[in-house]
Amino acid sequence: xxxxxxxxxxxxxxxxxxxxxxxxxxxxxxxxxxxxxxxxxxxxxxxxxxxxxxxxxxxxxxxxxxxxxxxxxxxxxxxxxxxxxxxxxxxxxxxxxxxxxxxxxxxxxxxxxxxxxxxxxxxxxxxxxxxxxxxxxxxxxxxxxxxxxxxxxxxxxxxxxxxxxxxxxxxxxxxxxxxxxxxxxxxxxxxxxxxxxxxxxxxxxxxxxxxxxxxxxxxxxxxxxxxxxxxxxxxxxxxxxxxxxxxxxxxxxxxxxxxxxxxxxxxxxxxxxxxxxxxxxxxxxxxxxxxxxxxxxxxxxxxxxxxxxxxxxxxxxxxxxxxxxxx
Amino acid sequence: xxxxxxxxxxxxxxxxxxxxxxxxxxxxxxxxxxxxxxxxxxxxxxxxxxxxxxxxxxxxxxxxxxxxxxxxxxxxxxxxxxxxxxxxxxxxxxxxxxxxxxxxxxxxxxxxxxxxxxxxxxxxxxxxxxxxxxxxxxxxxxxxxxxxxxxxxxxxxxxxxxxxxxxxxxxxxxxxxxxxxxxxxxxxxxxxxxxxxxxxxxxxxxxxxxxxxxxxxxxxxxxxxxxxxxxxxxxxxxxxxxxxxxxxxxxxxxxxxxxxxxxxxxxxxxxxxxxxxxxxxxxxxxxxxxxxxxxxxxxxxxxxxxxxxxxxxxxxxxxxxxxxxxx
DNA sequence: TTGAAAGCGCTAACAG
DNA sequence: CTGTTAGCGCTTTCAA
Numbered sequence: 001x002x003x004x005x006x007x008x009x010x011x012x013x014x015x016x017x018x019x020x021x022x023x024x025x026x027x028x029x030x031x032x033x034x035x036x037x038x039x040x041x042x043x044x045x046x047x048x049x050x051x052x053x054x055x056x057x058x059x060x061x062x063x064x065x066x067x068x069x070x071x072x073x074x075x076x077x078x079x080x081x082x083x084x085x086x087x088x089x090x091x092x093x094x095x096x097x098x099x100x101x102x103x104x105x106x107x108x109x110x111x112x113x114x115x116x117x118x119x120x121x122x123x124x125x126x127x128x129x130x131x132x133x134x135x136x137x138x139x140x141x142x143x144x145x146x147x148x149x150x151x152x153x154x155x156x157x158x159x160x161x162x163x164x165x166x167x168x169x170x171x172x173x174x175x176x177x178x179x180x181x182x183x184x185x186x187x188x189x190x191x192x193x194x195x196x197x198x199x200x201x202x203x204x205x206x207x208x209x210x211x212x213x214x215x216x217x218x219x220x221x222x223x224x225x226x227x228x229x230x231x232x233x234x235x236x237x238x239x240x241x242x243x244x245x246x247x248x249x250x251x252x253x254x255x256x257x258x259x260x261x262x263x264x265x266x267x268x269x270x271x272x273x274x275x276x277x278x279x280x281x282x283x284x285x286x287x288x289x290x291x292x293x294x295x296x297x298x299x300x301x302x303x304x305x306x307x308x309x310x311x312x313x314x315x316x317x318x319x320x321x322x323x324x325x326x327x
Numbered sequence: 328x329x330x331x332x333x334x335x336x337x338x339x340x341x342x343x344x345x346x347x348x349x350x351x352x353x354x355x356x357x358x359x360x361x362x363x364x365x366x367x368x369x370x371x372x373x374x375x376x377x378x379x380x381x382x383x384x385x386x387x388x389x390x391x392x393x394x395x396x397x398x399x400x401x402x403x404x405x406x407x408x409x410x411x412x413x414x415x416x417x418x419x420x421x422x423x424x425x426x427x428x429x430x431x432x433x434x435x436x437x438x439x440x441x442x443x444x445x446x447x448x449x450x451x452x453x454x455x456x457x458x459x460x461x462x463x464x465x466x467x468x469x470x471x472x473x474x475x476x477x478x479x480x481x482x483x484x485x486x487x488x489x490x491x492x493x494x495x496x497x498x499x500x501x502x503x504x505x506x507x508x509x510x511x512x513x514x515x516x517x518x519x520x521x522x523x524x525x526x527x528x529x530x531x532x533x534x535x536x537x538x539x540x541x542x543x544x545x546x547x548x549x550x551x552x553x554x555x556x557x558x559x560x561x562x563x564x565x566x567x568x569x570x571x572x573x574x575x576x577x578x579x580x581x582x583x584x585x586x587x588x589x590x591x592x593x594x595x596x597x598x599x600x601x602x603x604x605x606x607x608x609x610x611x612x613x614x615x616x617x618x619x620x621x622x623x624x625x626x627x628x629x630x631x632x633x634x635x636x637x638x639x640x641x642x643x644x645x646x647x648x649x650x651x652x653x654x
Numbered sequence: 655t656t657g658a659a660a661g662c663g664c665t666a667a668c669a670g
Numbered sequence: 671c672t673g674t675t676a677g678c679g680c681t682t683t684c685a686a
């Protein structure tokens with residue numbers, strides 16, 4: 001068992017209160033006493049028990065982040081930036097991979113209550129669950145509509161959808177498919193589909209959707225995508241749900257004897273660092289991941305501080321149009 | 328403030344001890360009392376305060392993971408698997424991005440002591456720091472040599488280096504460069520360099536190294552890599568430190584007018600899921616990330632349980648040789 | 655089978 | 671300026 005404040009107090013010949021005062025730099029203390037206590041703490045190599053303090057203050061300085069999986073680079077990068085931001089503000093990050101499974105998410109929410117985390121950032125995507133209500137005064141969400149009162153930080157998905165669709169149109173595509181997620185999940189990402197539809201209509205083109213739920217396994221996604229190219233391929237452009245799906249489309253198209261980008265142009269979404277490094281030739285919409293992280297943390301801390309915050313925060317996105325002759 | 332065990336006790340007309348017994352399923356309790364307490368807990372929607380329990384038991388059921396950054400897909404994937412594994416065993420994950428900075432790492436270690444995490448998994452890479460000694464009975468490391476007593480879980484780097492070098496030789500390369508990390512950091516990854524050297528010598532070829540420290544910024548790495556191709560390029564094969572560096576080499580080579588893979592063959596290391604999805608044409612050595620995660624957790628829990636464990640655990644790697652005509 | 659009371663390490667009145 | 675004391679919510683003896 002480690003040393004306590006009491007050990008320090010005894011060794012230094014003062015009361016525990018005095019040690020506590022030094023520790024927290026609170027109240028009047030003579031320079032001499034402070035010095036003595038500090039020295040003693042060092043000699044003993046005393047480490048305050050944050051657990052006890054948390055218990056007392058009812059604050060853990062833990063923030064939980066619920067994401068589908070940090071395996072996905074969007075969330076891996078988001079996690080990194082959120083942790084960095086939180087650490088700077090003196091908070092620590094408790095990671096929860098929900099795998100987009102409702103039961104997992106419920107279990108985690110229960111756990112978070114028990115562990116008394118100070119706040120929660122949700123980036124997972126599910127049908128809504130009531131359990132979020134419990135956290136209403138200490139939660140924000142990234143790209144997901146939870147309840148009417150939970151602040152949401154999101155990319156400008158409409159703009160993203162518009163830029164993507166317009167890019168394909170500008171490159172001469174006439175029959176463009178939009179791959180979207182599960183329609184029944186309320187997420188700002190749905191705005192992309194709306195924007196796509198609007199662009200198509202403005203340009204007098206037909207629109208068509210294919211649903212590839214985000215929570216599927218990669219193999220299942222690939223199977224769905226293969227369906228697109230299995231029969232006679234009627235598309236010359238695809239606006240994919242994310243960069244990985246975009247890549248899957250490209251792979252499938254090539255396997256099915258389609259040349260990319262000559263016969264088929266594909267545009268992705270997310271534009272994570274790793275995708276841009278590995279596939280710079282992929283056109284995509286870049287989400288401001290670092291800013292999403294910063295805003296989320298900022299707004300969450302404001303909420304915890306009982307300040308008034310905007311219900312919706314929308315951040316701009318950018319088109320990364322590949323000039324490459326390859327794609 | 329949330330409800331306490333006392334509220335439940337009062338409402339149920341029993342003592343707090345009894346409620347505690349129900350909560351922990353310990354000691355003798357009549358079925359009737361148990362039922363009454365359970366019902367009351369539900370009615371009140373009582374959530375036990377895990378913080379208080381932690382405080383008492385001196386166990387937080389938190390495990391910390393120190394990685395350079397979850398932004399890097401190797402660590403993003405590792406984080407995912409470790410969290411999944413821990414959650415299954417009833418532990419939660421506290422993430423620390425060290426950015427391979429010694430000061431960050433020291434700060435985190437201090438924090439981990441204060442927060443009284445039950446254990447630590449380290450995947451960060453630095454010069455050794457003494458602070459780890461404090462954790463000797465509750466720590467394991469992934470691919471990093473900390474102290475003589477800290478168990479290490481690693482890939483078979485020698486095998487990886489051998490497979491990679493041999494692959495390049497087999498493909499006909501004669502002048503192969505090995506890009507390695509900082510020589511002064513003690514890591515099993517150094518074995519790759521040894522294996523490479525051995526293979527070169529076996530084949531009567533000259534070996535040569537280029538140091539690209541892992542902790543540099545991407546831009547700095549690119550600058551170092553550009554140096555390789557800036558002058559007259561003497562290499563026809565490169566064994567890169569990881570897949571991202573491999574890709575940087577390919578990019579730089581192409582920019583400098585070299586054709587890949589005709590004039591230059593490159594092999595990477597790590598073989599993360601995302602890299603295989605986005606760049607299936609890149610030859611690489613696949614690290615068993617999921618197994619590394621599982622073993623790390625298993626061994627850490629054994630350590631916490633005061634069981635005897637192996638000081639070194641080595642997991643096999645696989646060559647992913649691209650058949651693609653493209654690279 | 656149940657309850658009373660002590661105490662985990664720390665902070666915060668309240669005295670002195 | 672410093673010390674005494676009373677808890678925070680829970681578990682754990684020890685009694686009943």
